[in-house]
Each structure stands twice: as C-alpha cells, then as structure tokens.
Amino acid sequence: MSLPAQFPAMNLPCICSRVRRTARRVSQIYDRHLEPYGLTISQFGVLAQIRIGGSPSIGELAERIVMDPTTLTRSVRPLRQRGLVVLTPDARDRRTRRLALTEAGLVAFQVALPGWAAAQHEVSRALGEDASKMLVLRLDEALVRLSPP
Amino acid sequence: MSLPAQFPAMNLPCICSRVRRTARRVSQIYDRHLEPYGLTISQFGVLAQIRIGGSPSIGELAERIVMDPTTLTRSVRPLRQRGLVVLTPDARDRRTRRLALTEAGLVAFQVALPGWAAAQHEVSRALGEDASKMLVLRLDEALVRLSPP
DNA sequence: TGGACTTGCCTGCATATGCAGGTAACATCC
DNA sequence: GGATGTTACCTGCATATGCAGGCAAGTCCA
Numbered sequence: 250m251s252l253p254a255q256f257p258a259m260n261l262p263c264i265c266s267r268v269r270r271t272a273r274r275v276s277q278i279y280d281r282h283l284e285p286y287g288l289t290i291s292q293f294g295v296l297a298q299i300r301i302g303g304s305p306s307i308g309e310l311a312e313r314i315v316m317d318p319t320t321l322t323r324s325v326r327p328l329r330q331r332g333l334v335v336l337t338p339d340a341r342d343r344r345t346r347r348l349a350l351t352e353a354g355l356v357a358f359q360v361a362l363p364g365w366a367a368a369q370h371e372v373s374r375a376l377g378e379d380a381s382k383m384l385v386l387r388l389d390e391a392l393v394r395l396s397p398p
Numbered sequence: 399m400s401l402p403a404q405f406p407a408m409n410l411p412c413i414c415s416r417v418r419r420t421a422r423r424v425s426q427i428y429d430r431h432l433e434p435y436g437l438t439i440s441q442f443g444v445l446a447q448i449r450i451g452g453s454p455s456i457g458e459l460a461e462r463i464v465m466d467p468t469t470l471t472r473s474v475r476p477l478r479q480r481g482l483v484v485l486t487p488d489a490r491d492r493r494t495r496r497l498a499l500t501e502a503g504l505v506a507f508q509v510a511l512p513g514w515a516a517a518q519h520e521v522s523r524a525l526g527e528d529a530s531k532m533l534v535l536r537l538d539e540a541l542v543r544l545s546p547p
Numbered sequence: 548t549g550g551a552c553t554t555g556c557c558t559g560c561a562t563a564t565g566c567a568g569g570t571a572a573c574a575t576c577c
Numbered sequence: 578g579g580a581t582g583t584t585a586c587c588t589g590c591a592t593a594t595g596c597a598g599g600c601a602a603g604t605c606c607a
Binding site (some may be wrong): 292320324326344 | 573
C-alpha cells in the first residue's frame with residue numbers, strides 16, 4: 250500500500266489495525282441503534298447467547314463467543330444489577346455458576362431486537378449483501394485458523 | 399446458518415460479533431508478541447503513526463486511524479508518561495497540540511518492530527498470504543463504505 | 548471591540564478487554 | 578480422611594473505547 254522504506258518487515262499493511270478499526274466502526278453503528286433500548290451490542294449479544302444457549306456457565310459462554318471469562322464476568326455484572334440476568338450456582342458442581350435470562354431480560358432482548366436488526370441492515374446494506382456474507386465467512390474461517398491449539 | 403426460528407429478522411449471522419471476536423483474537427496475538435517490549439499493539443500503532451505522520455495533531459491522527467479523539471488522548475497519556483511521546487501546543491493555533499516522538503520513543507518503536515513483524519507473520523501465515531491480503535482489502539473497503547457522511 | 552459561533556482538546560462516566568493471581572469447590576491418590 | 582492437584586470463577590491492575598459536556602482559543606460580524 251505505502252510505507253515501504255520505513256517498514257522493512259512490512260510487505261503487507263497491519264492486519265491488526267484493520268480489524269480493530271472495523272470493529273470500532275461497526276460496534277459504533279450497532280451501539281447507536283441499540284442505545285434507545287439501553288443496551289450495548291456487547292450486552293445484547295450476551296442476552297442473545299444466553300437465550301439460545303440454555304443456561305450456559307461463564308466458562309462455556311466465554312468459550313463459545315471467544316471472549317476471556319473475566320471479561321464476560323464483568324460484562325454480565327451490569328445485566329445482573331439491572332435484573333436482566335441471574336447467575337446461580339450449579340446444583341451438581343457448586344463451582345460453576347449458570348447464566349439465565351429473567352423475564353425482564355427476555356423482554357429487554359425482544360424489545361431491542363429491532364434495533365439490532367436495523368444496525369445489521371445498515372451495515373450489510375453499506376457493504377453489500379454478498380460482500381457481507383463473504384466477510385462473515387472469511388472472519389469465521391479466520392477465527393478457526395487463529396484459534397490457539 | 400442457524401437460529402432461524404428465534405431470529406425473525408436474522409437472515410445473516412451478526413456481523414458485529416464476528417468483527418469484534420476477530421479483533422479480540424488478533425489483538426491478543428499482537429499484544430503477546432509485543433509484551434516483551436512493554437507495548438500494546440494500540441500503543442505501537444500510535445508510535446508508528448506519529449513516526450510516519452510528521453507531528454500530527456490529536457484530531458488529525460484520530461481521524462487518520464478512525465478512532466475517537468478522546469480515546470486517542472488517553473492512549474497517548476501512558477506514552478507521554480513514559481517519555482516516548484511529547485505533546486506540544488502548535489505555535490500558530492494554540493488550541494491544537496502536536497504529537498511527536500522523542501528519541502526514546504523512536505528507539506522503543508524500532509526495538510519493538512520485530513515483535514510486530516512476528517505477530518503479523520503469525521497471523522498472515524495462519525490465514526494464508528492470499529487470504530490475508532484479501533481480508534485487508536475487504537476491511538479497508540468496508541471501512542470506506544461504513545464511514546459517516 | 549465585543550458578542551456569537553466554531554473548533555480542538557480534555558475530563559467524568561460507563562463499559563470493554565485481558566493478564567496475574569487469589570479463593571473455593573471438586574477430584575485423586577495414598 | 579488428608580495432602581495434592583485441578584477447575585471455575587472472581588478481583589486488582591492497566592489499558593481501550595466512546596459519549597456528553599466543559600473550557601479555552603480562534604473566527605466572524607456588526
């Protein structure tokens with residue numbers, strides 16, 4: 250692209266900066282659409298995952314969404330404080346704590362869903378339908394290849 | 399892909415979650431490679447941009463790297479505290495403050511460059527050279543299309 | 548010159564992110 | 578049953594991220 254002389258080892262622009270930039274921009278769009286519902290895209294994602302995942306533990310959910318468990322712990326906290334999520338010790342193994350949506354949590358998710366859909370639509374429209382699908386496929390594939398052994 | 403019944407509006411899996419996940423994973427790889435040099439990929443990126451950008455202001459640099467100026471202000475702070483970067487008021491317009499590398503900052507950047515290169519190599523190797531280039535191109539294009547008017 | 552508007556940056560607030568290290572609960576071997 | 582090790586989670590630390598709002602410097606116009 251550019252910067253040839255200064256970067257001897259750079260035969261390719263920084264992949265990391267591109268991914269992070271895009272993540273910032275895309276997150277911003279989703280956050281704006283979800284803001285009227287009082288949720289961030291991160292929080293909405295946690296609610297959605299708990300909903301489809303049938304009471305996952307912190308560790309299970311963290312692995313599924315490829316996030317550090319400590320980060321997930323903290324992401325869940327404001328949702329617990331607002332009564333959208335409960336975290337109850339597993340009966341069989343009291344170390345594990347299982348996540349579940351409350352009634353209010355389910356409602357909050359369903360109410361915010363149009364906001365998510367609007368954001369998704371805006372982004373996929375801006376990128377083009379085909380490019381969006383391709384991007385998602387490439388990112389999913391990239392994630393698999395980048396997963397630690 | 400999946401989740402059809404629960405997600406009426408979802409004819410495509412969430413783009414945002416994919417981009418964020420990938421950003422987390424990729425950042426982690428770069429951060430690990432840069433950790434011995436005492437820099438995060440974010441900080442390394444700021445040093446690199448100041449280096450090639452000839453004393454940009456906070457606002458200019460924030461726009462160039464598509465980051466909120468307030469975030470950049472805070473990212474710069476630890477670099478200033480460590481004496482790698484200086485922030486001096488512009489002579490012509492005392493509102494703007496111009497970023498510059500110190501001698502120590504330049505050295506720190508050059509010393510850490512092999513760490514960055516190793517991370518870049520690991521990622522581009524995992525994805526495949528062609529896929530990496532394609533991904534960067536797609537992300538650059540996506541960013542343009544997603545930019546606010 | 549002085550008021551009105553604009554611009555550039557910063558702080559306060561809240562959340563996001565991951566690593567190191569700690570604690571409690573479980574599992575295993577003797 | 579008790580020492581040892583493992584597992585699941587959490588807190589402390591540091592940085593990352595963006596919005597709202599505030600302050601100071603600059604611009605414009607009467």
